[in-house]
Amino acid sequence: MTMRIRALARSLVLDPLRVIRRNKMGFAGFLVLSFILLLSIVGPLFIPLDTKTKIDQIYNPPSWKHILGTDSQGRDIFSQIVHGGKDVLLVAFLSSAISSMIAVTFGSLSAFLGGRFDSLIMTVTDIMLTIPHFPLLSVLAAFVKFTSPVMLAVLLGLLAWPGFLRALRAQVLSLKERDYVQAARVLDLGLGHIIFREIMPNMMAYIAIAFILGMTGAVYSQVGLIMLGLVPFSGHNWGVMINLAWTRGAIFYSGSMSYILAPIAMIALFQWSMVAFTRSLEEVFNPRLRMGQ
Amino acid sequence: MARQMREIIWRTIRAISTSVLFTRLAKGVMTVFVVMTLTFFIIRLMPSNPIEIYINQLVSQYGMSFQEAKNMAASLFSIDMDAPLYVQYFSYLGNLFRGDLGKSFLSQGTPVSSMIAQFLPWTLFSVGVSLLISFSLGIFLGMTMAYRRGGILDNSLSTFASFVSSIPNYLVGILFLVFLGVRWKIVPIMAMRGSTSPGIQPGFTITFVKDVFFHATMPILTYVTTAIGGWMLTMKNSTVSALGEDYVTVAKARGLRERTITVSYVGRNAILPLFTSLAISIGFIIGGSPLIESIFVYKGIGWVLWSSISTRDYPVMQGVFLVITISVVMANILADLLYSKLDPRIKAGQG
Numbered sequence A: 001m002t003m004r005i006r007a008l009a010r011s012l013v014l015d016p017l018r019v020i021r022r023n024k025m026g027f028a029g030f031l032v033l034s035f036i037l038l039l040s041i042v043g044p045l046f047i048p049l050d051t052k053t054k055i056d057q058i059y060n061p062p063s064w065k066h067i068l069g070t071d072s073q074g075r076d077i078f079s080q081i082v083h084g085g086k087d088v089l090l091v092a093f094l095s096s097a098i099s100s101m102i103a104v105t106f107g108s109l110s111a112f113l114g115g116r117f118d119s120l121i122m123t124v125t126d127i128m129l130t131i132p133h134f135p136l137l138s139v140l141a142a143f144v145k146f147t148s149p150v151m152l153a154v155l156l157g158l159l160a161w162p163g164f165l166r167a168l169r170a171q172v173l174s175l176k177e178r179d180y181v182q183a184a185r186v187l188d189l190g191l192g193h194i195i196f197r198e199i200m201p202n203m204m205a206y207i208a209i210a211f212i213l214g215m216t217g218a219v220y221s222q223v224g225l226i227m228l229g230l231v232p233f234s235g236h237n238w239g240v241m242i243n244l245a246w247t248r249g250a251i252f253y254s255g256s257m258s259y260i261l262a263p264i265a266m267i268a269l270f271q272w273s274m275v276a277f278t279r280s281l282e283e284v285f286n287p288r289l290r291m292g293q
Numbered sequence B: 001m002a003r004q005m006r007e008i009i010w011r012t013i014r015a016i017s018t019s020v021l022f023t024r025l026a027k028g029v030m031t032v033f034v035v036m037t038l039t040f041f042i043i044r045l046m047p048s049n050p051i052e053i054y055i056n057q058l059v060s061q062y063g064m065s066f067q068e069a070k071n072m073a074a075s076l077f078s079i080d081m082d083a084p085l086y087v088q089y090f091s092y093l094g095n096l097f098r099g100d101l102g103k104s105f106l107s108q109g110t111p112v113s114s115m116i117a118q119f120l121p122w123t124l125f126s127v128g129v130s131l132l133i134s135f136s137l138g139i140f141l142g143m144t145m146a147y148r149r150g151g152i153l154d155n156s157l158s159t160f161a162s163f164v165s166s167i168p169n170y171l172v173g174i175l176f177l178v179f180l181g182v183r184w185k186i187v188p189i190m191a192m193r194g195s196t197s198p199g200i201q202p203g204f205t206i207t208f209v210k211d212v213f214f215h216a217t218m219p220i221l222t223y224v225t226t227a228i229g230g231w232m233l234t235m236k237n238s239t240v241s242a243l244g245e246d247y248v249t250v251a252k253a254r255g256l257r258e259r260t261i262t263v264s265y266v267g268r269n270a271i272l273p274l275f276t277s278l279a280i281s282i283g284f285i286i287g288g289s290p291l292i293e294s295i296f297v298y299k300g301i302g303w304v305l306w307s308s309i310s311t312r313d314y315p316v317m318q319g320v321f322l323v324i325t326i327s328v329v330m331a332n333i334l335a336d337l338l339y340s341k342l343d344p345r346i347k348a349g350q351g
Helices: A002-022 A024-041 A077-113 A115-130 A133-143 A149-159 A162-176 A179-186 A191-227 A238-247 A254-285 A287-292 B002-018 B020-045 B050-062 B066-077 B085-097 B112-147 B152-166 B169-183 B206-243 B246-253 B258-296 B301-310 B314-342
Strands: none
Touching: A024 A077, A024 A254, A077 A115, A077 A149, A077 A162, A077 A191, A077 A238, A077 A254, A115 A162, A115 B020, A115 B258, A115 B314, A133 A149, A133 A191, A133 B020, A133 B258, A133 B301, A133 B314, A149 A191, A162 A191, A179 A191, A191 A238, A191 A254, A191 B169, A191 B258, A238 A254, A238 B169, A254 B152, A254 B169, B002 B020, B020 B085, B020 B314, B050 B066, B112 B152, B112 B206, B112 B258, B112 B301, B112 B314, B152 B206, B169 B206, B169 B258, B206 B258, B246 B258, B258 B301, B258 B314, B301 B314
16 A cells, blocks of 8 residues: 555655756746745745835835835835736736637637537637737727736636637647547547546646646736736736836836836746746656657 | 620629638628728717717707707717618628727817827837737747757747737736836836827838837837747647658658758648638737836837727727727738748639
């Protein structure tokens, strides 16, 4: 029994970890990503948010008390960074989950059913892919009041699937012709079984990577909309911090550099760590790549 | 005779309808049509749509009668509001096809089409120049990296490329503004605002061309910095796989000049896959222009979109969105045609 648990632990945790460490860039991405997740999810439990306005401490430079200095109202910037990640992460995760679900379901159905259904789905996908996302989102933001992050995530997710769907359909089309899938079809195991039991396990890498890249896309649109002031989020959020620093002219005070640079650095690191981490994921799921290095 | 004629006509129609150009054009037209319909429904049918808001505003603020306000709104949007909805829809489409995009709310009476004619060229210019620079420079660097893979140059450029291509371009823009413009004062950020300096005479003079590039410097720098990483990495991968192809080995065995092999055997085949991402990249860059242009106050179409949204100038918003979509669609078609011209295998008619 303990042997089996140990074997399971090795195949699920230790082996992937070892592979992750093999790719330097991927491992760095993994570490940074873990740090950001830890800081944003666990950090708020230990570090209280500083909300008190202190007029005598406006734009203080970094010190031991405030390691990133203070903002235009004398509040601690570090505590805002710790609390500002949750919503960004939530919107990214939720929106990518929604768009991945749409892409996987309709992409594989489209590849399997073919014919009219396929060409209908592909036409809709091509049209959605061409409409420039960011302008569409900003026009919509003029009509819909995005008061909650969840609402924004749902909208982002409903628009972000076309690229993923195309790539996934192409993958399924090539997997469909493999022997084991043909065998399952001959055995008449049903479309659900073939898609979820035979094809999906072979595409987990692909889906995981596309999911993470989808998250980076959602961060781009989300923070962009907030920065332009088109999504009136209140509360603490890296995007809101950039927007406030921007509109209050923080870029012109030398003491306030960290107020605008800290959230920019967090978002930049978050985006980079996700992209870098996908390198390792490629190797975890695709053993052939490991040989090359 | 007549049957033969019909046969020929049919064959021609079939050939045209399956050709790459036709399917691309058809999809493009459909995309524009979808966006037109979407904006119509947003403007006309959403609860508390802009026409209603505008009428209420006129009535409450300027003391107009409801009918007067309605006429005013109708003339600004070029919509006859008493007609049945489908008639309104078709007349709206008809207006768009005639280039009548309505009139601006704020600068009263300025036709949206003339605003677009004034601002669109600057976006097309800055985005076009950036794409040209980042694409050609990226291809060059990518090939160099592939030929020297594993070396210091390759490693440092790869790290740079993967970092720069994953950061949102508007954040890079802010960083440029903060450091180049404010902290180190290398770039006169305030003088660079706008698309040209006030009072300059447009024309093919050196002063004008210099001024145009001066004002577009920061947006172009930002677009190039953020787009080049992707091209470098894709070109590197694609060159590495082209180098392993049999025809390269054969070309080497035949004793062809190294240069010939690099350019016409490896280079040509390695570039092909990049053209498929060119279309996506164009859409992404034009789509991101509201962010970049509002950061640097570069007065192109993206800046107009942002300012019309923040001032709730609905006719401008709708017209600009439509024109941005049309530009992306045309750029897509262009990239596809270029691709099919370069790759003889595509000509067979596989969409």
